Amino acid sequence: MAGRVEGKVALVTGAASGLGKAAAAMLVREGARVAVTDRNEPGAKDVAAALGGAARSWKLDVTQEPEWQRVVDEVLATFGRLDVVVNNAGVGIAKDVESLSLEEWRFVHSVNLDGVFLGCKHAIRGMRQCGAKGSIINISSVAGLVGGDNLAAYCSSKGGVRLLTKSVALHCARKGYGIRCNSVHPTFIETPMVDGLASLAGDVAAGKAKLARMIPLGHIGEPDDIAYAVVYLASDESKMMTGSELVVDGGTTAM
Ligand SMILES: NC(=O)c1ccc[n+]([C@@H]2O[C@H](COP(=O)([O-])OP(=O)(O)OC[C@H]3O[C@@H](n4cnc5c(N)ncnc54)[C@H](O)[C@@H]3O)[C@@H](O)[C@H]2O)c1
Structure with a gap:
């Protein structure tokens, strides 16, 4: 199938690497125009350049609200609309509750949870501004569903993303915006x-x-295993899904 997101405009955070890069590429392949964003500006630029005319890059540190304000405004000005936001940027620190410092705890939550909160907030603003019945896709983790002894801050932040997603979904539904919000839970x-x-x-x-x-x-798994899930949630194929968890984990949490 091709053209599954034809005509849509998507913004992907943390798209200079890994899952964000793969999602940006698949969204372009399926017909979207994509804002490739990352705090790593040269990295985002390289990814966008490799994707050709359908992609443009922006420097966006997801923890900085003024950057969200500016980038969403510029994406609307550049592409004329905003249909999809993939809140993908994330960091991990492999430490248990006893060895983690408060500074490390706050750092992980600032990127993984504050960043997704700001992403949802500004996605809704941008989508409403252009009248899009959009889709917000929050990349959580299996660590947002089950615990890991040495991932205290990571599990906490990803669990937060899971329930923030449901709150955003219900808010948008109640307001009748036509904007959906779902979380994705990859394994390794x-x-x-x-x-x-x-x-x-x-x-x-x-x-x-x-x-x-x-x-x-x-x-x-391979990055494309998650990109397929992102394209599904970005497309109208998933129009009845909101507040859901799409688990792509090879059976990890089935036990
Ligand atoms: N790879 C996995 O096994 C896995 C599993 C479950 C969930 N995840 C989640 O998937 C997402 C992507 O992970 P990945 O494996 O591609 O990691 P990665 O390290 O390859 O890429 C993360 C990207 O996020 C960017 N980033 C970090 N902090 C940022 C910030 N403040 N603002 C903007 N960009 C920032 C980095 O520059 C990098 O380009 C993360 O949220 C991660 O927690 C990954």
Whole structure:
């Protein structure tokens, strides 16, 4: 199938790398014009350049509200509309509750939770401004559904994303905006973030093999496994879905 999001305009955060980069590419392939955003400005620029004329890049640190204000305004001015916002930017610190500092706790929540809050807020503003019946897609994690002993701040922030998503969905439904909001819950996927996690085992390959053993399907996912979920939620195929959790985890949370 092609053209599943034809005519739509999507903004993706954290799109210089990993899942955001894959989602931006698939959205373009399926007919959308895409605002590739990241706090890593050169990285976002490179990704947009590789995607051709349907993509443009912006520097956007999701923790900074003035940047959200400016970027959403500029995307509307550039593309004329805003139909999809993928709140993907995220960070992880692999520490348990005893070893985590308050500063680290706040840093993880500022990106993973404050950033998604601001993303939802400004997505609604931009979508209402152009009359779009839009779709907000929040990238949570399996760690937003079940706990992990050494992921105290990450689990807390991703669990927060899960319920913030439901609140946003119900608010938009109640107001009759026609704007939907859903969360996506990936298991371990092959990206630089997982390389970081795997390297804690000393050897990245051994670390990845260990992570793969935690997944019933027996292997780590590919970024496109999540991009397919994003395209589905971005498209009108999912028009009856809001406040839902799309779990893409190879069976991880089925146990
Ligand atoms: N890879 C996985 O296994 C996995 C599993 C579950 C959930 N996730 C989630 O998926 C999302 C993407 O992760 P990834 O694996 O692609 O990671 P990644 O590290 O490859 O990419 C994250 C991107 O976010 C950007 N970023 C970080 N802080 C930012 C900020 N304040 N403002 C804007 N951009 C910022 C980084 O520059 C980077 O380009 C994250 O929310 C992550 O928690 C990943």
